[in-house]
Amino acid sequence: NTGRTPLMAGNWKMNLNHLEAIAHVQKLAFALADKDYEGTEVAVLPPFTDLRSVQTLVDGDKLKIKYGAQDVSAYDSGAYTGEISGSMLAKLKCTYVVIGHSERRQYHNETDELCNAKVKAAYRHGLTPILCVGEGLDVRKAGGQVAHTLAQVDGALADVPAEQAESIVIAYEPVWAIGTGEVATPEDAQEVCGAIRGRLAELYGREVADKIRIQYGGSVKSGNVAAIMAKPDVDGALIGGASLDVDEFVKIVRFRD
Numbered sequence: 001n002t003g004r005t006p007l008m009a010g011n012w013k014m015n016l017n018h019l020e021a022i023a024h025v026q027k028l029a030f031a032l033a034d035k036d037y038e039g040t041e042v043a044v045l046p047p048f049t050d051l052r053s054v055q056t057l058v059d060g061d062k063l064k065i066k067y068g069a070q071d072v073s074a075y076d077s078g079a080y081t082g083e084i085s086g087s088m089l090a091k092l093k094c095t096y097v098v099i100g101h102s103e104r105r106q107y108h109n110e111t112d113e114l115c116n117a118k119v120k121a122a123y124r125h126g127l128t129p130i131l132c133v134g135e136g137l138d139v140r141k142a143g144g145q146v147a148h149t150l151a152q153v154d155g156a157l158a159d160v161p162a163e164q165a166e167s168i169v170i171a172y173e174p175v176w177a178i179g180t181g182e183v184a185t186p187e188d189a190q191e192v193c194g195a196i197r198g199r200l201a202e203l204y205g206r207e208v209a210d211k212i213r214i215q216y217g218g219s220v221k222s223g224n225v226a227a228i229m230a231k232p233d234v235d236g237a238l239i240g241g242a243s244l245d246v247d248e249f250v251k252i253v254r255f256r257d
């Protein structure tokens, strides 16, 4: 995977309160400290209410673990009750923000247009988006996974310049594989991740496309991660359920072992 540092990011979803988050990150840092994990970047994506606690721990102990949020408002401030702005996340020194997770698209009706506005909001505040894309089961059964996913990429990246896009992380997460235990085959993952890189090359040129990290997500576990990571266009994983188990997450981070 030509010079791209793999990113293993744990999406905790709506799990672990701030006290549990501290215990979890301490355990994770301890488990990772005893041996080098060979240039793999590790990030946790906790609920908003945990971020201050995670920041304090990461700052205080100078941990290499990065962190970010699971969503961001498209707006910078104002009368948007319940929302969290990019500047608030930047103030907490978040590196990443997940945008367009399938659970947001499904339960909160998030559209590609909204994802596009959120990607722009993230960049306004120096946050790196982890943009989630991927097809549902009906689309997959009809063979439309590539067209569907590329349309989501196009929508979310509309009017995003190359200088910004080159730092984005795109997570290909087929919806039928998320939280279901049904992982895509390495070939399925490569088909769509390769097509995403091809589209990025059309949009931004080959040099930029080759810099962008594309993750696979959907029931990643220690037992299936190595085969998926062996594919040329897969540069990491977005891990939901398995990221809540520190030992399992550490095995995923050490997929090369």
Ligand code: PEP
Residues within 6 Å of the ligand: 011, 013, 173, 177, 178, 179, 180, 181, 217, 218, 219, 220, 238, 239, 240, 241, 242
């Ligand atoms: C996710 O939430 O992004 C995800 C991939 O979940 P899981 O690993 O549980 O399928």
